[in-house]
Amino acid sequence: MKVLIVGANGHTGRLLVEYLANNSNHHPYAMVRSKDQEEELMKLGAVEVIVADLEEDVSEVTNGMDAVIFAAGSGSKTGPDKTIAVDQKGAVKIIDAAKSSGVQHFIMLSSIGADDPQGPIEHYLTAKRIADDYLKNSGLMYTIVRPGRLTHDKATGKVELAEKIELMDERSIPRGDVANVLATCLEIGNAKNKIMEVLSGDKEIELAMKML
Template identity: 40%
Template sequence: MKTLVIGANGQIGRQFCELAHRAGEPIRAMIRDPGQQAWFGERGIETVVADLEGDFQHAFDGCDQVVFTAGSGPHTGPDKTLLIDLYGAIRTIDLASERGVSRLLMVSAMRAENPQAAPEKLRPYMAAKFAADAYLRSSQVPHVILKPGRLTDETASERLATSLEESGGENRISRGNVAHALLHLLKARALVDREFVLLDGTRPIDAALGG
């Protein structure tokens, strides 16, 4: 069965889709704009055109697992944060429940558990993530919530820390490492109802996340 990737055209999403496809994992990349299909098509990755702010039920057809790594982006206002990072996530959780998917892998954020501790401009985003995570926990959908620290474009080391103590207080992780962590979790189907802080570290991914 396939895994639906929501937010596939984002910086983490593209890296994850490429890694998963190379690993032989059946995935379907959900994209909003048909003009985005070329990048995925060149790599042999299946796509479905659907809008997180519109009707996207059809994207779930034939998928038994979902990765949610969508985000409104740093250049949008609180309105898009509400519609995508919060309500888009809630609608995804509801559809996952209705369709009986086996698991939802949610990319959240480390500071989501305490939005007021985040920089002021990030607080609406963190509050949206906080509420979406709470909604997922209260649902009946099996899930894993990933809480990456500050995202960077460093080359993936495939080494993680799962706490600030372990990372030596460094609150950052490369997008590539998040993508590799998602790939590990995609395969580790026995891991359900778990949450992980994700930071750059020294442990191999399988040692850090288990499964």
């Protein structure tokens, strides 16, 4: 499949481009905000780099794509206005574009806590919740992946994955494992039209997903 990765220049997005290029039969197309980012993404394995800004018109970026993985984010240091513009309104724009162009599967990178936004990043979690709800109600085939705190630790290939993880404590998950989960959602039928929370654990990713 042709897979558009929105937010391909982010930490998780770059890992996802590389993972799809080297470990799947799918073709990663990298959406980024700046032409300056093209060379690095091509080296990682992107078939093509599409320059577009989520705060501008993105109505045509999904044309010809079979799947979309939304991995964009405004970043932890931005305020509510930027978070709403990118994580919420930007996601809605891409969902609308995907629906118009007949995308088969839309995978959203969200966050644990988006179902009940509160705490110091409440504005971020609220934006994610609104985007998640919009996707669920869009009519598109969807998967919403909600990881815990992301780290730069080495990926293990093993996770705890469930529709709801009740006891989170201070657990986290490497970004590489999240990229693997997002890519595996393209392959596993059981992941379709599901919301899944994910943390580091002891089950192989594909097996964990099949047990949902």
